[in-house]
Amino acid sequence: MAVLADGTGGTFFQNNNDLDEGFRRVSTAPEYYYVLGFSPQNLKLDGSFHNLKVTLKTPVKLTVQARRGYYAPKHEADASQVAKEEIEDAVFSQEELHDLPVGLHTRFFKSGEAAAKLTVLAHVDVKQLRFRRAEGRNWNDLTVVSALFDRNGNFLQGSQKTVEMRLKDETLQAKVGSGITLTTSFDVKPGSYLVRLVVRDKEGRLMSAENGAVEIP
Numbered sequence: 001m002a003v004l005a006d007g008t009g010g011t012f013f014q015n016n017n018d019l020d021e022g023f024r025r026v027s028t029a030p031e032y033y034y035v036l037g038f039s040p041q042n043l044k045l046d047g048s049f050h051n052l053k054v055t056l057k058t059p060v061k062l063t064v065q066a067r068r069g070y071y072a073p074k075h076e077a078d079a080s081q082v083a084k085e086e087i088e089d090a091v092f093s094q095e096e097l098h099d100l101p102v103g104l105h106t107r108f109f110k111s112g113e114a115a116a117k118l119t120v121l122a123h124v125d126v127k128q129l130r131f132r133r134a135e136g137r138n139w140n141d142l143t144v145v146s147a148l149f150d151r152n153g154n155f156l157q158g159s160q161k162t163v164e165m166r167l168k169d170e171t172l173q174a175k176v177g178s179g180i181t182l183t184t185s186f187d188v189k190p191g192s193y194l195v196r197l198v199v200r201d202k203e204g205r206l207m208s209a210e211n212g213a214v215e216i217p
Contacts, residue, residue, distance in 0.1 A: 038052065040070075040072075043072060043073075044072055045073055045074055045075055045076065046072055047071065047073065047074040048071070048072055049069050049071050050069050050071075051069040052066065052067060052068060052069045054066035083143070083202070083205070086200065086207060087145055087198055087200055087207070090200075090209045091145055091147050091158065091196055091198050091209075096209055096211060097208050099206035099207050099208055100124065100129070100200075100204075100206050100207065100208040101124065102124055102125075102199045102208040103122070103123040103125075104120070104121070104122060104197045104211075104212050105120075105123065106120055106121070106195055106214050107119050108214065114189055114190065115188075115189065116189065116190060116216050117185055117188075118148070118185065118186045118193065118195075118216070119183055119184070119186075120183065120184045120185075120186070120195055120197060121181055121182070122144050122146070122184075123179055123180070124142060124179055124180045124182070124199060125179045126165075126172070126179055126180055127176040127179075129201055129203070129204065130203045130204040131165075131172070132203050135166075137168055138167045138168075138172050139165065139203070140165045140201055140203045140204075141162055141163065141164050141201065142162070142182075142199060142200070142202075143161070143202075144160070144162075144163065144182050144199050145158060145159070145160045146158060146159050146186075146195065147159075147195070147198075148188070148194070148195060148196075149193065149194040149196065150192070150194070151193075156188075157186060159184045161182060161184065163182065190216045190217060191215075192214070192215050192216075193213070193214045193215075194211065194213055194214075195211070196209070196210075196212075197210045197211075197212070
């Protein structure tokens with residue numbers, strides 16, 4: 001338990017019956033903290049445990065809590081599966097991400113007292129996208145997911161689209177000025193909805209996630 005607490009940023013309190021002091025230590029947050037990531041170079045896909053040692057060059061009044069090591073994977077992660085999992089996690093999260101220049105807009109019209117059409121518009125500014133040059137064109141794929149939740153955060157319905165961009169130079173230049181707008185429509189009833197928009201590109205592996213609220217009377 002001590003190793004687990006130390007390696008995950010926790011506090012291990014033991015051999016003391018002073019519960020008040022234990023709760024105080026566990027709940028007291030440091031005044032400043034930094035979270036550092038580690039990406040191993042020349043990773044060996046052997047599934048074994050590799051030790052890590054993290055030290056401070058000048059440890060005055062500072063402490064370090066870090067994992068003692070990591071397990072290497074046994075095989076390369078499938079890029080399409082990683083993308084699928086990242087998108088799914090983002091759809092059901094409330095956190096907004098802004099790695100890509102994406103604008104979320106909504107509009108609706110009522111077709112009756114108990115029916116309406118809700119349209120979600122995703123505008124992507126393509127001039128900040130990374131393109132791969134192949135076969136005389138500029139390649140990138142955009143995956144766009146629009147999802148509807150009720151006011152309590154329950155998932156109602158969603159739609160996923162993939163835009164395969166194989167743009168000539170002149171077409172790309174034209175898109176730089178206007179961008180790309182994608183629309184998704186949902187048949188809904190009057191009420192309050194949370195709209196979740198997630199956009200991920202293939203070449204840059206960047207993602208944006210936006211939230212929007214809609215009230216249909």
